[in-house]
Amino acid sequence: MSAPLRPLPAWADVALIPLINVAAAFFISGLVVLAIGENPLEAVRLLLVGALGDLEGIGFTLYYATSFIFTGLAVAICFHAGLFNIGVEGQAYVAGLGAALAALYLGFLPGYSLAIVAILAGALFGAAFAAIPGYLQAKRDAHIVITTIMFNYVASALMGYLLVDVLRVPGQMNAETVGFSKYAIVPQFHVLLKPLGIVWPDTPFNLSFLLALACAFGCWLLIWRTRLGYAIRAVGANPTAAIYGGISPARVTIVTTLISGALAGGMAANVILGEEHRLILEYTAGFGFVGIAVALMGRAHPVGIVLAAILFGILYQGGAELAFDKPKISRDMIVVIQGLVVLFAGALEHVFRRPVAALLARRTAQPPI
Amino acid sequence: MTTPATAPPPAIELIGIDKSFGPVHANADVNLKVERGVIHGIVGENGAGKSTLMSILYGFYEADAGEIRVNGKPVRIRSSREAIDCGIGMVHQHFMLVQPLSVLENVMLGAEGGPLLAKGAAAIRKRLAELGAEYGLEVDPDAIVGELSVGLQQRVEILKALVRGAEILVLDEPTAVLTPAEADQLFEMLKVLKGQNKTILFITHKLREIMSLTDRVSVMRRGEMVATFETAQTSPPELADAMVGRKVILKIDKGPAHPGKIALEARNLVVTDDRGVTRVHDVSFVLREGEILGVAGVAGNGQSELLEALAGIRPPASGEILVHGRPLRPAEHDPHAVRSLGIGHVPEDRQRVGLIMSFEACESAMLGFHDQPAFGRGILFDRRAIVADAARIMEAFDVRPRAPLLRTANFSGGNQQKIVLAREIDHDPRIMLVGQPTRGVDIGAIEFIHKRIVAERDAGKAVLLVSVELDEIFALSDRIIVLCGGRVTGERAPEETNPQDLGLLMAGVNERAA
Numbered sequence: 072m073s074a075p076l077r078p079l080p081a082w083a084d085v086a087l088i089p090l091i092n093v094a095a096a097f098f099i100s101g102l103v104v105l106a107i108g109e110n111p112l113e114a115v116r117l118l119l120v121g122a123l124g125d126l127e128g129i130g131f132t133l134y135y136a137t138s139f140i141f142t143g144l145a146v147a148i149c150f151h152a153g154l155f156n157i158g159v160e161g162q163a164y165v166a167g168l169g170a171a172l173a174a175l176y177l178g179f180l181p182g183y184s185l186a187i188v189a190i191l192a193g194a195l196f197g198a199a200f201a202a203i204p205g206y207l208q209a210k211r212d213a214h215i216v217i218t219t220i221m222f223n224y225v226a227s228a229l230m231g232y233l234l235v236d237v238l239r240v241p242g243q244m245n246a247e248t249v250g251f252s253k254y255a256i257v258p259q260f261h262v263l264l265k266p267l268g269i270v271w272p273d274t275p276f277n278l279s280f281l282l283a284l285a286c287a288f289g290c291w292l293l294i295w296r297t298r299l300g301y302a303i304r305a306v307g308a309n310p311t312a313a314i315y316g317g318i319s320p321a322r323v324t325i326v327t328t329l330i331s332g333a334l335a336g337g338m339a340a341n342v343i344l345g346e347e348h349r350l351i352l353e354y355t356a357g358f359g360f361v362g363i364a365v366a367l368m369g370r371a372h373p374v375g376i377v378l379a380a381i382l383f384g385i386l387y388q389g390g391a392e393l394a395f396d397k398p399k400i401s402r403d404m405i406v407v408i409q410g411l412v413v414l415f416a417g418a419l420e421h422v423f424r425r426p427v428a429a430l431l432a433r434r435t436a437q438p439p440i
Numbered sequence: 441m442t443t444p445a446t447a448p449p450p451a452i453e454l455i456g457i458d459k460s461f462g463p464v465h466a467n468a469d470v471n472l473k474v475e476r477g478v479i480h481g482i483v484g485e486n487g488a489g490k491s492t493l494m495s496i497l498y499g500f501y502e503a504d505a506g507e508i509r510v511n512g513k514p515v516r517i518r519s520s521r522e523a524i525d526c527g528i529g530m531v532h533q534h535f536m537l538v539q540p541l542s543v544l545e546n547v548m549l550g551a552e553g554g555p556l557l558a559k560g561a562a563a564i565r566k567r568l569a570e571l572g573a574e575y576g577l578e579v580d581p582d583a584i585v586g587e588l589s590v591g592l593q594q595r596v597e598i599l600k601a602l603v604r605g606a607e608i609l610v611l612d613e614p615t616a617v618l619t620p621a622e623a624d625q626l627f628e629m630l631k632v633l634k635g636q637n638k639t640i641l642f643i644t645h646k647l648r649e650i651m652s653l654t655d656r657v658s659v660m661r662r663g664e665m666v667a668t669f670e671t672a673q674t675s676p677p678e679l680a681d682a683m684v685g686r687k688v689i690l691k692i693d694k695g696p697a698h699p700g701k702i703a704l705e706a707r708n709l710v711v712t713d714d715r716g717v718t719r720v721h722d723v724s725f726v727l728r729e730g731e732i733l734g735v736a737g738v739a740g741n742g743q744s745e746l747l748e749a750l751a752g753i754r755p756p757a758s759g760e761i762l763v764h765g766r767p768l769r770p771a772e773h774d775p776h777a778v779r780s781l782g783i784g785h786v787p788e789d790r791q792r793v794g795l796i797m798s799f800e801a802c803e804s805a806m807l808g809f810h811d812q813p814a815f816g817r818g819i820l821f822d823r824r825a826i827v828a829d830a831a832r833i834m835e836a837f838d839v840r841p842r843a844p845l846l847r848t849a850n851f852s853g854g855n856q857q858k859i860v861l862a863r864e865i866d867h868d869p870r871i872m873l874v875g876q877p878t879r880g881v882d883i884g885a886i887e888f889i890h891k892r893i894v895a896e897r898d899a900g901k902a903v904l905l906v907s908v909e910l911d912e913i914f915a916l917s918d919r920i921i922v923l924c925g926g927r928v929t930g931e932r933a934p935e936e937t938n939p940q941d942l943g944l945l946m947a948g949v950n951e952r953a954a
Contacts, residue, residue, distance in 0.1 A: 312807065315793045317775040
């Protein structure tokens with residue numbers, strides 16, 4: 072008999088463990104706040120009020136959350152195939168280029184079809200950029216962790232060159248493109264709601280949020296209700312059995328990275344088409360990496376990812392407010408919390424799993440199956 | 441039963457050992473007395489708790505309750521080092537040897553005797569020579585372990601334990617990897633050790649070995665020690681009943697075969713493994729409809745690679761595979777293509793290959809057939825159809841519990857195997873490739889699985905059976921071929937051969953041809 076780590080009941084697996092992990096991350100963050108001479112409870116209050124206290128805060132929170140849903144899903148879909156895509160940052164960045172090129176050069180398209188094409192172009196560019204490491208993994212056995220890390224630098228260098236030397240507006244200091252036409256943007260909610268007589272403060276919260284939710288549902292459907300999802304999970308859980316079952320791991324690897332890259336491209340819809348309305352340098356701002364934390368915390372389940380994305384949205388928005396109110400607490404505090412979440416939800420996941428499993432096993436003595 | 445006060449205390453006494461893994465009660469109030477200088481067998485089905493009990497004795501796990509006494513003294517064993525200090529040595533089923541190191545270096549491992557090796561090495565070299573003379577356990581101390589035969593590697597494991605001063609040897613399924621001749625040698629070796637007043641605890645699920653080797657035998661069932669017999673006063677049927685808890689039929693009723701047309705043929709098949717080593721050399725055979733062709737051999741003699749080549753998982757390096765008389769094209773050396781030709785495959789390793797442990801049973805029950813329209817048209821699956829289909833085949837094959845939504849890993853070995861078998865048989869293949877159908881399966885399920893395989897034959901299917909269990913080969917096969925070193929060393933009809941004859945073929949000796 073092998074050393075057993077009995078699987079936890081589903082509710083503990085999806086809810087209790089992530090909750091304990093986040094609580095542990097917050098507790099240690101609290102100690103850090105305490106160490107720099109501030110009151111942690113006061114900090115939490117400011118953070119929550121800043122993120123959820125009014126409609127403006129909520130708008131920003133959900134705007135950030137939208138990006139996190141896209142990047143989290145991109146990481147998670149790869150998790151299911153047993154792949155660790157660390158290149159979501161670069162894929163989202165290059166996706167911005169696709170969206171911008173479409174927005175700038177396909178202006179002949181009628182009305183808002185331009186925006187739709189721009190969104191698709193973003194997804195396409197993201198997918199294409201992810202396909203290279205995917206192909207290298209599938210056919211050449213080049214480990215995707217290594218290649219995607221390196222491809223983040225490729226993306227950064229490529230975009231830097233294009234924005235500084237090719238796409239920059241002549242005579243402008245900023246490395247950015249010209250602004251898009253009004254048909255090449257994803258409308259923001261405060262604009263949409265005004266004609267209906269609903270007043271929503273001016274925030275970047277835009278329709279991409281609904282697209283993100285649709286993608287989350289689509290991912291759920293894909294992973295658990297389609298043949299492709301079955302193949303993805305089979306390859307992730309047991310490649311040998313997948314081959315036995317007539318599934319080609321190479322094909323699944325490539326297809327999965329394509330989907331992952333396309334999902335990463337959703338971030339371009341939210342930020343480039345939904346808020347900036349032009350392509351700017353380093354627009355992804357590390358959100359691709361946060362996607363890893365979101366996917367880990369959400370346990371690679373779309374519902375978990377949406378919830379984790381909103382939590383990180385709260386942290387980002389509330390953290391900005393907190394840094395504004397308490398100069399001693401810089402925005403880097405959020406990076407600390409984020410790092411701790413990755414530490415507890417990813418690296419140290421089993422630390423709490425064992426005691427919780429033991430505790431539950433003691434309480435629910437059921438006969439062996 | 442009370443022991444007279446004058447008698448020496450038992451070498452090992454386990455009192456009320458209890459161990460649970462979460463809700464699984466692996467050992468329940470186990471009591472065992474092993475007298476000094478005897479060979480004591482422990483039998484039980486897989487999952488009966490034998491290995492857990494031995495792991496507790498060797499300090500891998502600590503019991504939740506109970507006491508261990510060695511030579512009458514209560515001891516606490518929390519690590520293998522403490523077990524060694526108590527004079528307990530363990531020979532694992534999978535050898536704990538470092539292949540590229542020499543015998544001497546392996547024996548030294550963990551007993552180097554200081555930062556510099558020279559002194560320790562000299563001492564151990566001397567000790568090995570002594571042990572070799574004393575017990576007839578000669579082995580070249582400078583030989584590289586990886587180059588030794590499996591039987592000699594096992595000898596090194598035993599020497600390792602003896603060098604550390606083991607008075608009590610625990611052997612966990614030691615014959616699983618041996619040829620019959622090597623097993624006989626092992627038994628001789630154990631009898632010599634017994635003569636030197638060593639105590640041997642011998643764990644197996646093969647009743648034949650118990651009968652031929654042990655003095656006393658204890659039977660475990662579902663985590664409990666259900667009975668202890670003097671070997672001379674018991675019989676295999678009695679032990680089998682104790683293991684299963686009811687009467688079992690070890691022989692199955694099987695009518696004569698009615699072989700028909702050639703269904704599957706291999707011509708000069710050569711198969712290499714992942715490292716490019718040729719594992720199947722020039723193998724040719726025919727398999728007819730309505731017969732079971734048994735492929736016998738010691739594990740690791742090319743059976744696995746042969747099976748993988750036939751199933752399309754591993755394209756052959758050269759040679760041809762003909763299905764119903766038509767050679768496979770290169771593109772058809774693919775599991776999906778082979779399956780669509782009506783070839784079902786029950787792989788040797790159900791947990792690593794045949795099933796996906798983390799999947800729900802209903803998802804595992806469609807692996808390989810998930811493209812079929814019965815499970816949903818278009819992109820989306822029809823969940824209801826998948827669950828209903830799984831429930832249907834679980835009913836037909838008596839899979840317990842009948843829970844299509846339960847994770848595959850939560851079924852017992854026998855029931856997992858039934859899921860694989862049910863899945864493959866249910867899609868009505870004309871040819872069945874069956875590897876180790878009852879490995880790690882409890883006796884009750886073995887009977888069921890054997891009956892289903894024979895039923896398939898009687899329905900006119902061609903069945904290729906690969907098994908390392910000679911009993912199984914004899915019980916099922918209509919014809920037997922034997923593989924040794926990747927070559928076919930002989931073909932026999934089961935009624936005109938016997939285990940000794942097959943054992944020689946398995947060791948590469950063909951007496952009739954010679």
